[in-house]
Amino acid sequence: MGKDKIKSNQSACDWKPSTAKKSPENKSRIIRFKKDFSWGSVKREIYKKEKESWSSVTRNVLIGSSGESAKFHLRYFEISPNGYSSLEWHRHEHVVICIRGQGKILIGNKKYKIGYLDTIYISPDIVHQLTNPYEEPFGFFCIVNSKRDKPKVLSKKMAKD
Amino acid sequence: MGKDKIKSNQSACDWKPSTAKKSPENKSRIIRFKKDFSWGSVKREIYKKEKESWSSVTRNVLIGSSGESAKFHLRYFEISPNGYSSLEWHRHEHVVICIRGQGKILIGNKKYKIGYLDTIYISPDIVHQLTNPYEEPFGFFCIVNSKRDKPKVLSKKMAKD
Numbered sequence: 001m002g003k004d005k006i007k008s009n010q011s012a013c014d015w016k017p018s019t020a021k022k023s024p025e026n027k028s029r030i031i032r033f034k035k036d037f038s039w040g041s042v043k044r045e046i047y048k049k050e051k052e053s054w055s056s057v058t059r060n061v062l063i064g065s066s067g068e069s070a071k072f073h074l075r076y077f078e079i080s081p082n083g084y085s086s087l088e089w090h091r092h093e094h095v096v097i098c099i100r101g102q103g104k105i106l107i108g109n110k111k112y113k114i115g116y117l118d119t120i121y122i123s124p125d126i127v128h129q130l131t132n133p134y135e136e137p138f139g140f141f142c143i144v145n146s147k148r149d150k151p152k153v154l155s156k157k158m159a160k161d
Numbered sequence: 162m163g164k165d166k167i168k169s170n171q172s173a174c175d176w177k178p179s180t181a182k183k184s185p186e187n188k189s190r191i192i193r194f195k196k197d198f199s200w201g202s203v204k205r206e207i208y209k210k211e212k213e214s215w216s217s218v219t220r221n222v223l224i225g226s227s228g229e230s231a232k233f234h235l236r237y238f239e240i241s242p243n244g245y246s247s248l249e250w251h252r253h254e255h256v257v258i259c260i261r262g263q264g265k266i267l268i269g270n271k272k273y274k275i276g277y278l279d280t281i282y283i284s285p286d287i288v289h290q291l292t293n294p295y296e297e298p299f300g301f302f303c304i305v306n307s308k309r310d311k312p313k314v315l316s317k318k319m320a321k322d
Contacts, residue, residue, distance in 0.1 A: 026284050028268050033278035062280050063256050069285060070254040071306040072233035093231040095224050097302070099260075099278065107189045117194035117260065119223050123187050124230060141258070143304060145232040 025067040037078065037100055037139055047077070048086070053153045056083025056132075064146060071146050078139040079103060079132040087129040087155060092148035094122040096130070100139030103132045114140075127154055186228040198239065198261055198300055208238070209247070214314045217244025217293075225307060232307050239300040240264060240293040248290040248316060253309035255283040257291070261300030264293045288315055 031040040038044060039062055047057035057079050064073025078100065079085065087106070096105070102115040106129040107122060114120065122128050132138035192201040199205060200223055208218035218240050225234025239261065240246065248267070257266070263276040267290040268283060275281065283289050293299035 027282075028284045028287050029282050030266075030268075030273055030275065031280040031282070033276070033280070039278075039280060063282055066282075068254065068282060070233075070256065070282075070304075071308075072231075072256075072304060074256055074258075074280070074304065093229065095231065095233075095235055097235075105191075107191075112191055114191065115194070117200075119192040119194070119200060119235070121188075121190050121192070121224055121227075121229060121231075123189045126189050128189075143231075143233060143235065147232075 026069050031062055037076070037137070039076070053086040054084060056080035057085055073144050073146050075142050076139060077142055078137050079130060080137055081132055081135050084131040085129055086151065086153045087127065088151040088153045089125055089127045090149050090151040091124050092145050093124060094120070094128065095143040096120040096122070097141040098138070099141060101132070101136040102134055103130055103138035103140070105130050187230050192223055198237070198298070200237070214247040215245060217241035218246055234305050234307050236303050237300060238303055239298050240291060241298055242293055242296050245292040246290055247312065247314045248288065249312040249314045250286055250288045251310050251312040252285050253306050254285060255281070255289070256304040257281040257283070258302040259299070260302060262293070262297040263295055264291055264299035264301070266291050
């Protein structure tokens with residue numbers, strides 16, 4: 001199943017410097033889904049070390065922490081009711097696919113409700129934020145380039161619904 | 162919603178040469194999921210032009226045909242009961258996420274049953290094939306590098322269950 005365990009203090013930030021320690025593995029593997037929205041031995045981590053700009057977000061790195069050579073990483077994020085990600089922008093693109101519950105996404109100055117398997121492309125340098133104003137967990141895949149810039153957090157402002 | 166319509170005769174093959182015509186758009190957009198497992202205005206295409214090595218496979222390109230600058234493409238494939246993809250290998254990696262029904266995947270010389278949200282990483286140059294020996298459609302996301310080599314089809318052999 002690959003050595004996809006990461007210490008939470010090693011990669012607490014969504015962005016990782018190139019010096020981040022990686023397993024040398026690059027092997028094919030199957031990561032089994034479990035009903036509690038975890039996968040195989042992949043650890044659920046905290047979203048970011050800095051706690052000012054976000055609330056109630058976790059992250060599971062499915063592809064990208066086990067030495068995979070692919071040019072992209074696949075992560076599962078989950079936002080609890082009333083939680084929100086950072087209001088941020090960056091040069092790298094995001095692809096988001098909702099797989100649990102529903103949530104809202106701010107893209108630029110517009111906010112959209114998103115539900116099951118809705119797929120979102122966020123182009124470079126667009127301010128965005130994901131929020132969960134609903135009563136169930138809001139879970140989504142987020143795919144990013146393996147080489148990417150560090151997000152810029154716009155403010156501590158919370159985009160409430 | 163972006164100009165994500167592609168003529169089926171323009172991209173009938175899973176691999177596209179670098180001369181493939183692309184829309185110049187690179188805009189953020191939301192692609193809405195529909196209950197029939199289609200998304201927004203994305204067209205369902207045939208899997209490959211060459212018909213010898215596969216059966217009953219369709220493809221929807223969700224991210225990668227609308228001028229997106231991301232270093233990866235996101236596609237949804239669906240294999241009808243008794244269908245199968247090519248038995249092939251290539252240098253580029255595959256990430257597969259099952260989202261509809263169940264299927265089987267051959268990786269090297271081992272075959273695995275995969276179900277809902279199971280996630281598979283196929284490393285470079287590993288022979289693989291996806292098959293659907295079940296009675297319902299088998300649908301999955303497949304994420305690949307945007308720049309990738311052309312698959313090599315091993316033979317016309319069908320990996321039956």
